[in-house]
Amino acid sequence: MSDTPLQSATPLDTLLAQERTRFIASHPRSMALARAAEAHYLFGVPLHWMRDWPSPATLFVQQAQGTALQCADGLRYRDFCLGDTGAMFGHSPAPVAEAIARQAARGLTCMLPSTQAPEVGQLLQERFGLPLWQLTLTASDANRFVLRWARAITGRPQLLVFDGCYHGAVDDTLVDRDPATGGTLPRASVLGQVHNHASFTRVVPFNDLAALEAALAPGDVALLLAEPALTNFGLVPPAPGFWEAAQALCRRHGTLLVLDETHTLSSGVGGYARAHELQPDMWVAGKAVAGGLPCAVYGFTEAVGQRMRAAKTAAPEGHSGIGTTLSANALTLAALEAALRHLHTPASYDHMLRMAETLEAGLMQRIARAGRPWTVTRLGARMELQFMPQTPRHAQDVRDFGQPALEAFTHLFMLNRGVLLTPFHSMMLCSPATSAEDVQALLDAFDALLETVP
Template identity: 50%
Template sequence: MSATIDRDRLRALLEEELRDFRERHPRSREAHERARRSLVGGVPMPWMMRWAGGYPVIATEARGNRIVDLDGHEYVDLCLGDTGAMPGHGPAPVVEAVAAQLARGITTMLPTEDAAWAGEELGRRFGLPRWLFTLTATDANRAALRLARQLTGRGKVLVYSYCYHGSVDEAFAVRDPATGRTVPREGNVGPAVDVAETTVAIEFNDLPALEAALVTGEIACVLAEPAMTNMGIVLPDPGYHDALRALTREHGTLLLLDETHTFSAGPGGCTRLWELEPDLLTIGKAIGSGIPSGALGLSDAVHDRMFAQEGADYEDTGGVGGTLAGNALSLAAIRATLGEVLTEASFAHAIPLAERFADGVRQVAARHDLPWNVTQLGARAEYRFEPEPARNGTQAHDASDPELERYLHLHALNRGLLLTPFHNMALMAPSTTAADVDRHTELLDEAAATLVG
């Protein structure tokens, strides 16, 4: 029989941790109060309000997988910028390359030699031969969806309920379990149109629903992560990707894979690891070590179709790209990151540490009879508060426990360890050590004991 968590006890423990947090972080609190007078929510972006202490610690330094805050506390960072700092904070080769490029110029509206190198390296890793560069994966996804609609003459995009593709409007859609209709995701702010006009949402791993949507002939593109991430890690069923690729080809629908988070699977993400064959591929966050950067990869067939069409203005008014996209600074960061930091060797170091992390979570759950599961994707692992891993985004969403999650995160933060604020995700950097992973296991075990003891 699984242990039951006393919710009154949980709330009391959370209050204790909140008091401890406020006592330990007076300078961060003072800085946050000042920021509230000029910044929305007292933070540079509203999602930073989600940190478990009620206000974020103020960072003063980040190196490798360590962060130091304004109150002088040092943290083991398993968040790593929600993958934006997958290479670690300020890796030396990137700092050197970026500093050198700063001295030579930041943005010139002209290409540098780094651009062709980056395109060749991304092609080698992911198998797509043609690339263009953006400032974020969101930008890359928006450009890819424009291309898909232009090339197919179709208006709709297929996504999976509770998917993550940055701030792409079409992705804030879910399938209503009661009616089967596509509806806006709860909390979506100011959509330009009813999301059902642009999007069809289905559940991940539901092949009949996928085929039913594609057979209509109205879907320009399937936008998918190879494995879902932002609502826990949801892995594809065996054979799902083979069926997805076959069905999209059969119905003339383009397949766009977003590897922004799933890059954790290895040097070529899930695309290389699982031998996937997308028509388009987007990636961001990690490839520039935190310097704003993103990329869109195209198959030869998509590239040729782009330039075979008359009237599509990719150079100016077509809505693809931006003035700072592909700038010299971003490309210098990408070249240094891919060439010297996120190498085969770094993944060979990080992936076993994620396995160690997952094993530690399983041991804690078993020791305290807690019905939790943990899923790993390369250098990334995440635990959820249900007995078995979810098979789709809705199941993962419905199993969320924000109060319990907040307690575990705050308990860890007060003892020098950072987890991603939105979920229980941990990411291993080239500088992460076994001792760092074991520290998480130790703290999780301590927190679990307080919940069920």
């Protein structure tokens, strides 16, 4: 790791080197913990993604509460990353922390439902609209199992996804669209991949109804698995009317519409589908759904439920390939109940949306005043600062116009000024704990960024 700019360094390289030096000087304890952790963890971290932040060493966390995150060096950050959405309702929200503490002494996992299971099912229906539910521990699991159910009940082999999608560690979805042929390519970054993606997954550009219809037309697509807006390849919102038309196309071709709202839960109470009156056949949410404890849920209609019962009953006894042992454990159910009751509420979202609107307006004013060719795209409580003149329409726009080096610099610059953004792209999320002071601190840091970046 060298912090000395090369002779051919760009102005941004020089600025980045300064920020790296500043981080190292102000984080001696994190640096020491990083060295100690090297002995026991691959890349010095218990999950290698934790090294994917643009800081020169890992930021080790002492504690996090609400939007305040304190690192090992005692520095405090206003957190707009919120665990990449896992902590969308703030860190350790009190009702969830209390429910976990209560349940912790009464059994953690029994592979049997705890007594509050029916009540939790009722709350899931009230909040998200669908009548039937299953639980998993991660959104990746939920998507993997939904995919299996959909193929089982339709008897169709194909999965359809949008270019730039991310639905977790799900082999079938880790694909890219070949821009030359429109075919399916394995995603080059994925390790140990041997799946035959081209045979079983189709990829179409987001917001492209003609391509969607062409992919559905052969009548062999079990499901369209999609986020209502792309959130993992830059924030790409749906064009007006896109989802109504896409939903109708899926119906016409007998393809199940599965919406993965793990990130778009930020849209409003109950998620994007609820707010926009879409009617998916199946619906997935993970990460924040139980307030940050590992949990994901998938819901489905009565009609889909009947087909699932029939498929399971017709199959021989044995492994279904669906489920994991600790799923729906007692601790998770307790946290989920508290989250559904106290966090997924209009009061939470009113505050989150108000803070997000203020932040968006402040960023846009500053961008306009400075005459920068940048924009901000917002989806409810989540927004992204995009270093391109217009909101992207699909993944290819992000590939063509994105500026990863500037994004990485922005992330580290903000971190060094006490504001945490989501790494990879400049995503910001407002929680019920986000205060007007948090928003102002981010805007102040952005003012400093505008003065610094040439």
